Amino acid sequence: MQKITHLTIRKQKQEKKPITMITAYDVLMAKNVDEAGIDMILVGDSLGNVVMGYDSTLPVTLDDMIHHTACVVRGTKHALVVGDLPFMSYQESPLQALRSAGRMMKEARCDAVKFEGGQHVCDAVYKITQSGIPVVGHLGLTPQSVHQLGGFRVQGKDEKTAQTLLDDALALEAAGAFAIVLECVPTTVATTITNTLTTAATIGIGAGNGCDGQVLVCTDLLGMTTGFRPSFVKPYADLHHVITTAVQAYIHDVTERTFPDDEHSFT
Numbered sequence: 001m002q003k004i005t006h007l008t009i010r011k012q013k014q015e016k017k018p019i020t021m022i023t024a025y026d027v028l029m030a031k032n033v034d035e036a037g038i039d040m041i042l043v044g045d046s047l048g049n050v051v052m053g054y055d056s057t058l059p060v061t062l063d064d065m066i067h068h069t070a071c072v073v074r075g076t077k078h079a080l081v082v083g084d085l086p087f088m089s090y091q092e093s094p095l096q097a098l099r100s101a102g103r104m105m106k107e108a109r110c111d112a113v114k115f116e117g118g119q120h121v122c123d124a125v126y127k128i129t130q131s132g133i134p135v136v137g138h139l140g141l142t143p144q145s146v147h148q149l150g151g152f153r154v155q156g157k158d159e160k161t162a163q164t165l166l167d168d169a170l171a172l173e174a175a176g177a178f179a180i181v182l183e184c185v186p187t188t189v190a191t192t193i194t195n196t197l198t199t200a201a202t203i204g205i206g207a208g209n210g211c212d213g214q215v216l217v218c219t220d221l222l223g224m225t226t227g228f229r230p231s232f233v234k235p236y237a238d239l240h241h242v243i244t245t246a247v248q249a250y251i252h253d254v255t256e257r258t259f260p261d262d263e264h265s266f267t
């Protein structure tokens with residue numbers, strides 16, 4: 001299988017071939033999802049919630065993201081790997097954004113970077129793409145702005161905010177973004193954005209089935225997360241059950257001294 005690049009993703013949009021994306025944070029998950037044939041792997045700053053145990057993405061640092069993105073890159077042969085720029089690693093200025101994107105590409109060796117925001121980050125998107133780094137945008141529910149948004153809620157529900165989302169998407173496309181994540185946006189709004197953009201592919205999460213592609217957090221998709229699960233998540237497995245059942249069986253065998261048996265011991 002050939003390595004996927006941003007050109008492949010742009011072609012998939014033109015050919016209306018759905019784009020598949022999933023998050024991963026380490027080499028093991030990267031190998032599994034890459035071998036399954038996924039198009040894009042996002043090393044999202046959801047790392048903060050999923051792997052690091054924070055209650056938001058805000059504490060995640062650029063060093064954290066580079067470390068985990070490098071792990072994913074080492075486990076990936078085929079998929080396009082996108083490294084997320086964390087909170088306060090690009091908001092200061094287009095130059096700061098370029099430096100952070102540059103570190104991500106040089107140290108983690110991923111294929112593209114992603115960061116949140118619309119028209120106000122377009123100077124940064126332009127500067128980064130002009131420097132030869134492919135960029136993915138992120139609109140709608142942008143978790144790094146959770147305090148400003150007043151919580152994790154659906155965005156673009158009225159005409160004015162829906163229009164702003166469309167304007168932001170068009171601005172990101174004009175600045176050079178090859179894809180845009182649309183998170184928690186009504187289906188009609190996401191579909192309109194998708195049909196209006198001519199070159200940038202939309203990747204939806206909680207944005208209905210009119211987008212050019214879809215993304216889910218790997219642990220949500222695999223049913224590894226306990227507790228709150230967003231309504232847009234469809235678990236395709238129940239790994240939490242598989243893992244706890246297996247570990248309980250191991251505890252039982254060790255406690256009963258039936259493991260290790262002769263087959264699993266050296267004579």
Ligand code: KIV
Pocket residue numbers: 023042043044045046047084138181183205215217
């Ligand atoms: O950080 C992340 O995992 C993301 C996805 C939810 C799109 O941005």
